[in-house]
Amino acid sequence: xxxxxxxNPTRIIFGRxxxxxxxxxxxxxxxxxxxxxxxxxEKTGTLDEVRASLGDRAVSEFGGIEPxxxxxxxxxxxxxxxSKDIDYLLAVGGGSVIDGTKxxxxxxxxxxxxxxxxxxxxxxIKSALPFGTVLTLPATGSEMNSGxxxxxxxxxxxxxxxxxxxxxxxxxxxxxxxxxxxxxQVANGVADAFVHVIEQYLxxxxxxxxxxxxxxxxxxxxxxxxxxxxxxxxNYDLSANLMWSASVALGGMVGTGVRHxxxxxxxxxxxxxxxxxxxxxxxxxxxxxxxxxQRKDKAEKLLQFGERVWNITEGTEEARIDQTIDATRNFFxxxxxxTRLSGYDLGEEVIDAVVKQLEKHGxxxxxxxxxxxxxxxxxxxxxxx
Amino acid sequence: xxxxxxxNPTRIIFGRxxxxxxxxxxxxxxxxxxxxxxxxxEKTGTLDEVRASLGDRAVSEFGGIEPxxxxxxxxxxxxxxxSKDIDYLLAVGGGSVIDGTKxxxxxxxxxxxxxxxxxxxxxxIKSALPFGTVLTLPATGSEMNSGxxxxxxxxxxxxxxxxxxxxxxxxxxxxxxxxxxxxxQVANGVADAFVHVIEQYLxxxxxxxxxxxxxxxxxxxxxxxxxxxxxxxxNYDLSANLMWSASVALGGMVGTGVRHxxxxxxxxxxxxxxxxxxxxxxxxxxxxxxxxxQRKDKAEKLLQFGERVWNITEGTEEARIDQTIDATRNFFxxxxxxTRLSGYDLGEEVIDAVVKQLEKHGxxxxxxxxxxxxxxxxxxxxxxx
Numbered sequence: 065x066x067x068x069x070x071x072n073p074t075r076i077i078f079g080r081x082x083x084x085x086x087x088x089x090x091x092x093x094x095x096x097x098x099x100x101x102x103x104x105x106e107k108t109g110t111l112d113e114v115r116a117s118l119g120d121r122a123v124s125e126f127g128g129i130e131p132x133x134x135x136x137x138x139x140x141x142x143x144x145x146x147s148k149d150i151d152y153l154l155a156v157g158g159g160s161v162i163d164g165t166k167x168x169x170x171x172x173x174x175x176x177x178x179x180x181x182x183x184x185x186x187x188x189i190k191s192a193l194p195f196g197t198v199l200t201l202p203a204t205g206s207e208m209n210s211g212x213x214x215x216x217x218x219x220x221x222x223x224x225x226x227x228x229x230x231x232x233x234x235x236x237x238x239x240x241x242x243x244x245x246x247x248x249q250v251a252n253g254v255a256d257a258f259v260h261v262i263e264q265y266l267x268x269x270x271x272x273x274x275x276x277x278x279x280x281x282x283x284x285x286x287x288x289x290x291x292x293x294x295x296x297x298x299n300y301d302l303s304a305n306l307m308w309s310a311s312v313a314l315g316g317m318v319g320t321g322v323r324h325x326x327x328x329x330x331x332x333x334x335x336x337x338x339x340x341x342x343x344x345x346x347x348x349x350x351x352x353x354x355x356x357x358q359r360k361d362k363a364e365k366l367l368q369f370g371e372r373v374w375n376i377t378e379g380t381e382e383a384r385i386d387q388t389i390d391a392t393r394n395f396f397x398x399x400x401x402x403t404r405l406s407g408y409d410l411g412e413e414v415i416d417a418v419v420k421q422l423e424k425h426g427x428x429x430x431x432x433x434x435x436x437x438x439x440x441x442x443x444x445x446x447x448x449x
Numbered sequence: 450x451x452x453x454x455x456x457n458p459t460r461i462i463f464g465r466x467x468x469x470x471x472x473x474x475x476x477x478x479x480x481x482x483x484x485x486x487x488x489x490x491e492k493t494g495t496l497d498e499v500r501a502s503l504g505d506r507a508v509s510e511f512g513g514i515e516p517x518x519x520x521x522x523x524x525x526x527x528x529x530x531x532s533k534d535i536d537y538l539l540a541v542g543g544g545s546v547i548d549g550t551k552x553x554x555x556x557x558x559x560x561x562x563x564x565x566x567x568x569x570x571x572x573x574i575k576s577a578l579p580f581g582t583v584l585t586l587p588a589t590g591s592e593m594n595s596g597x598x599x600x601x602x603x604x605x606x607x608x609x610x611x612x613x614x615x616x617x618x619x620x621x622x623x624x625x626x627x628x629x630x631x632x633x634q635v636a637n638g639v640a641d642a643f644v645h646v647i648e649q650y651l652x653x654x655x656x657x658x659x660x661x662x663x664x665x666x667x668x669x670x671x672x673x674x675x676x677x678x679x680x681x682x683x684n685y686d687l688s689a690n691l692m693w694s695a696s697v698a699l700g701g702m703v704g705t706g707v708r709h710x711x712x713x714x715x716x717x718x719x720x721x722x723x724x725x726x727x728x729x730x731x732x733x734x735x736x737x738x739x740x741x742x743q744r745k746d747k748a749e750k751l752l753q754f755g756e757r758v759w760n761i762t763e764g765t766e767e768a769r770i771d772q773t774i775d776a777t778r779n780f781f782x783x784x785x786x787x788t789r790l791s792g793y794d795l796g797e798e799v800i801d802a803v804v805k806q807l808e809k810h811g812x813x814x815x816x817x818x819x820x821x822x823x824x825x826x827x828x829x830x831x832x833x834x
Contacts, residue, residue, distance in 0.1 A: 065689045067464025072457070078706065079452025271686040273670040274693050281662025288658065301656040304450045308659050308706075317702070321463065321693075 065272045068321040074208050075234040078308065080300075082238050083110070083198055086117035086154075089234045090196060094152035097124045097145055099165045101131070101157045108244050110200055114156055124148060129157070132336055132343065133164030135179060135216045142171045142178065145193070153195035155232075158249075159204025159256075162197050166212035166230040169193040182214055186225030197235040201245060202307040203253035203344065205260055205314025207235035215337055221425065222333040237311065242303035247294055250306075251399040252344035254293070257310035258286045258395070259347040263326050264319030266355070266365050267432040272322045279318050280372045285309050287373065291398050327430035328354050331441055334421040341408055348396035348403045353447035355389045357440060361433060405449050415445045450657045453706035459593050460619040463693065465685075467623050468495070468583055471502035471539075474619045475581060479537035482509045482530055484550045486516070486542045493629050495585055499541055509533060514542070517721055517728065518549030520564060520601040527556045527563065530578070538580035540617075543634075544589025544641075547582050551597035551615040554578040567599055571610030582620040586630060587692040588638035588729065590645055590699025592620035600722055606810065607722040622696065627688035632679055635691075636784040637729035639675045642695035643668065643780070644732040648711050649704035651740070651750050652817040657707045664703045665757045670694050672758065676783050712815035713739050716826055719806040726793055733781035733788050738832035740774045742825060746818055790834050800830045 077085050090096060096118060098111070105111045105127075115123065126141045145153075145168065155165035169192040171178035181189060199207045206212065210231045215222040242250065265279035286309055293302040312318070331354075332346030341349075359366060363385065370376035370388030379387065396403050405414055419438045422428065430436035436444075462470050475481060481503060483496070490496045490512075500508065511526045530538075530553065540550035554577040556563035566574060584592045591597065595616045600607040627635065650664035671694055678687040697703070716739075717731030726734075744751060748770065755761035755773030764772065778788045790799055804823045807813065815821035821829075 065464075065686065065693070067467065069460070069462050071460035075454070075456035077454050079450075082452065271690065273673065273690040274667065274697055277666025277670055278663055281666050282659065285658040285662055301450065305656070305658040308450070312659055312702070317697070 065270060065321040066323070070316055070320045071228070072208065072231065072316045074232050076208060076237060076311065077234060078237045080238060080240055082236050083113045084117050085236065086114060086196075086198070087119055090118060090121065090152060090154065092121070095122045095148070095150050096152045096154055097126055097141075097148075097150045098154045098156055099126050099129060099141060099161055099168065100155075101127070101129045101161050105156050105200065108200070108241070110156060110198065110241065114154070114198055124150060129161045129164040131160045132215045132222065133160045133167070135182075135214055136218070138164050138167050138171070138214065139178065141168045145172050151193065153193050155195060155197040156200065158199070158201030159206040162199070162206040162232070163204070163212040163214065165195055165197070166206070166210075167214050167225075169195050169230055170225075170227065179216065181225050182216075182221075182223040184225075186227040189227040189229055192227070192229040194233050197232045199235055199237050199307070200241045201249055201253060202242060202310040203249075203256040205257065205311055207232060207237065208311040208315040211314075213333070220337040220421070222337040223425070235311075237307050239300060239303035239307045242307065243298045245297070247297070247400075248342075250293060250297060251401055252342050253310060254286055254290045254306065254399055255348050255396055255401055256344040257306075257313040258283060259328060259344070259351055260313040261286075261318055262351065263328060264322065264324045266362060266369055267323060267325055268361065269364050270322045275318055275320065275322055276368070278312075280369070282309050282313055282318065283369075283373045287395060290395065294399065323432045325432045327436045327441075330427045330430050331418065331422065331444065334418045335414070338417055338421065339408065339410060339414070345401055345408070348401045349405060349408075349448050350444060352389050352393040352396075352403055353444045355392065356447055357444045358431065358436070359385050359389075361435070403448075405445070411449065415442055418445060450655060450706040451708070455701055455705045456613070457593065457616065457701045459617045461593060461622060461696065462619060463622045465623060465625055467621050468498045469502050470621065471499060471581075471583070472504055475503060475506065475537060475539065477506070480507045480533070480535050481537045481539055482511055482526070482533075482535045483539045483541055484511050484514060484526060484546055484553065485540075486512070486514045486546045490541050490585065493585070493626070495541060495583065495626065499539070499583055509535060514546045514549040516545045517600045517607065518545045518552070520567070520599055521603070523549050523552050523556070523599065524563065526553045530557050536578065538578050540580060540582040541585065543584065543586030544591040547584070547591040547617070548589070548597040548599065550580055550582070551591070552599050552610075554580050554615055555610075555612065564601065566610050567601075567606075567608040569610075571612040574612040574614055577612070577614040579618050582617045584620055584622050584692070585626045586634055586638060587627060587695040588634075588641040590642065590696055592617060592622065593696040593700040596699075598718065605722040605806065607718040608810065620696075622692050624685060624688035624692045627692065628683045630682070632682070632785075633727075635678060635682060636786055637727050638695060639671055639678070639691065639784055640733050640781055640786055641729040642691075642698045643671045644713060644729070644736055645698040646671075646703055647736065648713060649707065649709045651747060651754055652708055652710055653747065654749050655707045660703055660705065660707055661753070663697075665754070667694050667698055667703065668754075668758045672780060675780060679784065708817045710817045712821045712826075715812045715815050716803065716807065716829065719803045720799070723802055723806065724793065724795060724799070730786055730793070733786045734790060734793075734833050735829060737774050737778040737781075737788055738829045740777065741832055742829045743816065743821070744770050744774075746816075746820070788833075790830070797834065800827055803830060
């Protein structure tokens with residue numbers, strides 16, 4: 065296990081009818097801006113719940129943060145907040161709204177061009193507006209961490225940043241919000257959380273027993289929930305366990321003290337930026353092929369993953385690794401998520417375009433060993449055709 | 450899963466040679482008091498490391514906090530701190546020193562008689578001195594939570610309190626500190642962490658999949674480490690995984706959103722207060738007998754625990770429960786810890802004395818169902834003879 069520095073100060077308020085606790089956790093004298101996405105927050109009644117809970121606080125609203133939130137949209141929020149006397153943000157939505165709110169929180173007091181926050185991975189952030197979240201979509205884990213990904217539409221750049229100042233002060237997780245989500249988003253949420261765990265876990269043996277067991281436990285949980293919740297979306301127990309799994313998946317404990325992969329995400333980001341494929345679906349395209357191409361480097365962990373999560377214990381090592389990769393692919397497919405580029409009407413033309421973008425963004429030594437060069441990324445994409 | 454409110458703001462600085470980071474995490478202008486236990490902190494060189502890391506800060510020291518820290522000793526620290534201009538505490542030691550420091554941190558600014566903090570479980574705490582910890586003994590998890598247990602020697606009372614204000618600001622966990630511990634303390638640490646997980650997990654099915662899997666993962670880890678580390682105490686990987694397991698065991702994530710047991714601890718506390726048996730050993734005495742006496746209430750979870758942690762899958766339910774309890778008892782014995790009162794030269798005379806103390810402390814409806822009455826506690830103790 066490597067040395068580590070772990071802290072996750074976000075307060076999680078979890079359960080039924082918890083939105084009403086906003087009144088207790090948002091400062092009474094806060095001048096609040098609610099940030100949200102499309103029309104669903106209004107239609108489902110969540111925005112009304114939020115407004116009611118905030119009582120007579122001064123509240124502004126900024127809607128229209130899109131999936132894969134864009135710099136262009138978020139900068140409009142930044143301008144608005146700077147022009148008003150806002151001192152507290154409240155993200156109401158899923159990972160895109162929360163990621164966007166993190167960027168806005170850091171950009172408002174940022175000296176210089178806020179796009180530099182993305183170009184420097186957040187390292188020059190000195191302050192940020194405080195914010196909380198009301199989560200409506202379990203998937204990204206953004207509600208319980210300090211990371212964010214923002215896309216610049218003008219250039220098709222999709223870049224991440226992290227900073228301790230953008231941990232949410234609190235996140236309200238009401239599992240009944242899952243009941244009214246489109247099935248597609250529930251499936252995406254399961255796949256997204258699954259790959260978040262894999263990116264931190266499926267590398268090489270690092271003598272991190274607790275992290276491995278937690279990772280395997282989350283994967284087993286997601287495998288158990290996956291197809292069931294698509295058939296029974298208003299099942300509180302399934303929704304609650306999905307929501308908590310997705311938060312814990314990226315809450316820091318799975319990945320502390322170990323080297324991570326994240327190549328699947330970096331390649332996936334380019335697919336989203338270029339072809340607007342849902343984030344989770346890009347992960348389901350890339351991951352099985354990445355595991356196949358990297359099967360030697362990842363052999364020991366693939367065997368452990370196969371045995372502990374999929375109960376694969378028979379056959380040669382090569383055969384067990386094949387079975388493990390197949391099981392992973394089949395899991396995504398069982399969620400209705402295609403794991404091939406062809407499933408999204410994409411073909412060989414994708415490969416050069418994605419590799420070029422990876423090179424542009426300096427993503428030339430990806431993976432836990434830094435050996436996923438553009439050439440290896442190319443082989444992964446070929447394998448995913 | 451029940452609704453829950455989870456927050457653990459303690460920063461964990463984990464790994465080799467991390468004590469030197471004190472200089473970064475203790476405020477530069479702090480007037481610090483170091484609290485520690487017996488002579489081992491001095492002998493092992495840890496105190497010198499701490500002093501060196503604190504540089505030219507104003508530092509006082511208070512030694513002599515005993516295992517099962519007493520109100521009588523701790524109040525001497527409180528007087529001393531009140532008489533000086535101390536504004537930051539640093540606990541250097543194991544769970545007893547850290548528990549004691551939590552009490553001191555809350556007692557210094559407490560209005561009224563500080564023993565009331567214990568009598569009211571901490572509910573009237575309004576402020577506390579900030580403090581950090583340097584952990585030398587993995588066991589209690591106190592370094593990563595807001596709970597504490599203090600004993601009043603004059604009356605043999607051993608009582609707990611909790612409050613968010615007594616989360617450590619940081620805890621430094623250097624696994625090499627395990628290398629020089631007496632074997633007895635390493636064994637106790639494994640057993641203590643194991644029972645902490647069990648008290649939160651081994652109740653009844655509560656639809657908390659992530660909590661269950663994390664609990665089982667910690668138990669598997671501790672079972673894997675247990676006898677090995679006693680034979681190979683200077684193995685960094687084993688020490689590191691033991692240290693992190695013990696912290697996570699009581700860091701809050703295992704037990705959030707579920708009803709707990711804690712009857713083993715409450716009965717065990719009385720054995721320590723009356724007969725001065727090591728805390729962990731009292732747990733090893735009580736737990737197997739408690740599981741046996743409560744086997745009907747806990748049947749479903751005992752079967753799950755047996756299958757997932759001990760691979761017990763053959764035989765009738767009763768037989769599998771028997772095997773599971775035996776495996777648990779044998780695990781403690783494999784650590785050199787006797788699981789019978791007779792192993793501590795105690796006999797039937799214990800029973801009335803312990804039951805009387807439980808009644809005195811209002812511990813008359815223990816366990817996850819509140820059905821461990823004094824009569825049930827009596828049956829557990831008879832089973833443990």
